[in-house]
Amino acid sequence: MPYSAEISRDHPTCVLFVIDQSGSMSEDLDAGVTKANFVADVLNKSLMELAIRCRKAEGVLNYFDVGVIGYSGSGVGPGFGGELSGSHLCQISALARSPVRVETRTKRISDGAGGLIETEIKFPVWFEPQASGATPMCAALRMASDLLADWCREHPNSFPPTVIHVTDGEATDGTETDVEAAAAHVSGQSTVDGNVLLLNLHVSGAGGEPVRFPHTESAMPGAYAKSLFRTSSVLPPEFQRRAAEIGITVGPESRGYIYNGRLDDVVTLFDIGTRPRLAGGDR
Amino acid sequence: MKDAELSPNWLDRIRARFAEKSKPSADDWSAALASERGSFATFLGMTLTDARLLGYAIGDTVLFVIWPSGKITMHPEMAAHRFNEQPALLCSRPGLSAFDDTRLAFENARFILRAPPGGWRSTRLVAVTDALGEWITRAEEPPARRLRLEFLAGLRTHASFEAWTKRCIAAGHVRRDDCALLVIDL
Numbered sequence: 001m002p003y004s005a006e007i008s009r010d011h012p013t014c015v016l017f018v019i020d021q022s023g024s025m026s027e028d029l030d031a032g033v034t035k036a037n038f039v040a041d042v043l044n045k046s047l048m049e050l051a052i053r054c055r056k057a058e059g060v061l062n063y064f065d066v067g068v069i070g071y072s073g074s075g076v077g078p079g080f081g082g083e084l085s086g087s088h089l090c091q092i093s094a095l096a097r098s099p100v101r102v103e104t105r106t107k108r109i110s111d112g113a114g115g116l117i118e119t120e121i122k123f124p125v126w127f128e129p130q131a132s133g134a135t136p137m138c139a140a141l142r143m144a145s146d147l148l149a150d151w152c153r154e155h156p157n158s159f160p161p162t163v164i165h166v167t168d169g170e171a172t173d174g175t176e177t178d179v180e181a182a183a184a185h186v187s188g189q190s191t192v193d194g195n196v197l198l199l200n201l202h203v204s205g206a207g208g209e210p211v212r213f214p215h216t217e218s219a220m221p222g223a224y225a226k227s228l229f230r231t232s233s234v235l236p237p238e239f240q241r242r243a244a245e246i247g248i249t250v251g252p253e254s255r256g257y258i259y260n261g262r263l264d265d266v267v268t269l270f271d272i273g274t275r276p277r278l279a280g281g282d283r
Numbered sequence: 284m285k286d287a288e289l290s291p292n293w294l295d296r297i298r299a300r301f302a303e304k305s306k307p308s309a310d311d312w313s314a315a316l317a318s319e320r321g322s323f324a325t326f327l328g329m330t331l332t333d334a335r336l337l338g339y340a341i342g343d344t345v346l347f348v349i350w351p352s353g354k355i356t357m358h359p360e361m362a363a364h365r366f367n368e369q370p371a372l373l374c375s376r377p378g379l380s381a382f383d384d385t386r387l388a389f390e391n392a393r394f395i396l397r398a399p400p401g402g403w404r405s406t407r408l409v410a411v412t413d414a415l416g417e418w419i420t421r422a423e424e425p426p427a428r429r430l431r432l433e434f435l436a437g438l439r440t441h442a443s444f445e446a447w448t449k450r451c452i453a454a455g456h457v458r459r460d461d462c463a464l465l466v467i468d469l
Binding site: 006008048051060096099102121124 | 315
């Protein structure tokens, strides 16, 4: 059965984020929160959660390779800062060792008696928010495809890579057909366990009803939304399980796609994309 | 930790000892966060007297008893598929276990076995964690289950046990999961 390979140190999987950093990402997603800032926060938190899940007594073990590709008016390239600057993909242990900085943030938690108290938490940062210029989405997807072709060759028996693509607009370096062709190259890469899974998140602060995990193209408003639908992978049972774990119901034909997503949708899609079940002995 | 008293108080003490031993370095953010979230573990504790065996089993560790009569019992009773589910585990940090009330969880996890008429002599206790529990209980017929238990009990060195589990996991006969084995011949 596809998408059933165990994720272990011998057979790690890969999570690649492809992030739109064009000028429009500086617009608000919600009052006072820009899309770029919010996406960067959720991305850093997702990386942190992955690293903590791999943290054992002997250190952070390599169940994942991770990477970020950013695209903007400045071009397309790896999105990590600091020591990892220039790395497209790295092992999770290297990521854990090399945040740009570790911030101390305050978080409100239950006091166990019905109230809330503020507590300080560590928050590592690897990826900084940016927003400028155009939207070279086709080039970014081609870069992802090239990286993952190599990765799949080197890890033929692994659970296939997951790509989480976040955008708020249309490509400026190609037509919808070009985007679909580039995305098809991404999801055309495969291991013996299945094809690369491409999840698309379209974020918007401009109103309009979100469409979450659609199963039919006819549910999508407009040609652009339909085009992104066609590029999104059908969620396999493993991803349906992950969705159920966080209380989201998806059907067997649902696509990994949210259109007109809001704050919560960003968290949801990142969560589903980064909750793989590790092999039992590796948990 | 050797301790005659099995209770949540025992757990509190071992938690304190674990916290002391595994205190993370302040500049290791992942160790600090992982420590805050705690480590989770299954639990099997037993005290044995001439008259009875008192046990507590939490999570997916089980005790098989091969009685002098040849009968085999399992404590707690679990079907093979239950070992594939996410068990409710104890956490190294108070308040984070998968139970609202750890004291109650201990009470519910308690089992008592009376000594056979001729005493415990010739009784064999085989305690196993999840992957081995699943492997044994997959053999539903008593003779097949006995064969598996006797085979495990015959692995007398750590090296032979490790080699066997590695081979079986690689071949897919035993699930890739925790494998721990304790055999006590009384």
